[in-house]
Amino acid sequence: MLLGEPETVWAIIGRINAMGAWSVFGWQPTGYPLWAFWALELAVITFGAMKGVLLKLGQSVNIYCEDCRRWSEEVFTSPPLKPVEDGEALKSALEAGDFSALEPLYPQPEDDPIETEDPGAAFTRLLVMACPQCENLHVLDVTAFSVDGDGDKAEELIVDNLLVQSRVTHDLQHRFAGYVEPEPEKKGWFAKPSSK
Ligand SMILES: [Zn+2]
Numbered sequence: 275m276l277l278g279e280p281e282t283v284w285a286i287i288g289r290i291n292a293m294g295a296w297s298v299f300g301w302q303p304t305g306y307p308l309w310a311f312w313a314l315e316l317a318v319i320t321f322g323a324m325k326g327v328l329l330k331l332g333q334s335v336n337i338y339c340e341d342c343r344r345w346s347e348e349v350f351t352s353p354p355l356k357p358v359e360d361g362e363a364l365k366s367a368l369e370a371g372d373f374s375a376l377e378p379l380y381p382q383p384e385d386d387p388i389e390t391e392d393p394g395a396a397f398t399r400l401l402v403m404a405c406p407q408c409e410n411l412h413v414l415d416v417t418a419f420s421v422d423g424d425g426d427k428a429e430e431l432i433v434d435n436l437l438v439q440s441r442v443t444h445d446l447q448h449r450f451a452g453y454v455e456p457e458p459e460k461k462g463w464f465a466k467p468s469s470k
Contacts, residue, residue: 337413337435339405346411350402350446353453354388355379357396358418361432368414368433373442376400380449395421398432402443409440 336345356379358364367375379398381388389395397419405411416433 337403337411339408339411341410342405342407344405344407346403346413347406348401349404349412350400350443350450352398352400352446352450353381354390354397354399354419356381356385356388356398357420358398358416358432361418361430364416365433368416368436373438373445389421390419391421391425393421393423393425395419400446402438402446403435404440404443412438412440412443414438414442 336347338345358379364375388397390397399417399419401415401417403413403415413435414433415431415435418430418432420428420430422428
């Protein structure tokens with residue numbers, strides 16, 4: 275499983291290093307505690323590698339903020355967006371900090387509703403997980419969904435746990451604020467809800 279998800283493993287290791295996991299609560303573990311800590315880190319890395327697999331099963335796994343000792347929480351989920359044309363290009367652009375690369379995915383009010391259940395349907399979702407306490411840990415997932423001829427859904431992680439600045443999350447929350455996702459059989463999901 276580790277070998278199957280090398281990108282995830284290295285992403286997790288990089289994140290652990292960046293967050294300074296080796297200085298825990300101002301304490302530098304040595305000797306026996308260090309070995310115990312190694313075992314824990316290995317478990318975290320393995321758990322991280324499993325995340326991609328679990329996501330394919332439709333489950334979501336939280337990321338741990340080691341600064342705050344809190345689990346991250348889902349703070350933003352997009353409505354269904356247009357399918358990604360070129361996953362590699364999108365991934366490269368987002369990794370380079372170019373979030374305008376998401377613009378082509380955003381449906382416009384005049385567009386037909388994005389189909390999510392019909393055979394042949396394809397759509398994208400954005401998900402942001404964030405530490406509930408600090409502004410330092412925001413991670414973005416971009417997942418492509420497709421529905422085959424039998425109506426079975428498949429999903430592919432295009433961008434997995436990309437560390438983003440909190441303003442990216444706030445921009446997304448602002449952009450989609452007030453929009454509701456209607457029941458699948460209803461049209462016009464992108465319309466604003468009627469004002470009370
Ligand atoms: Zn935090």
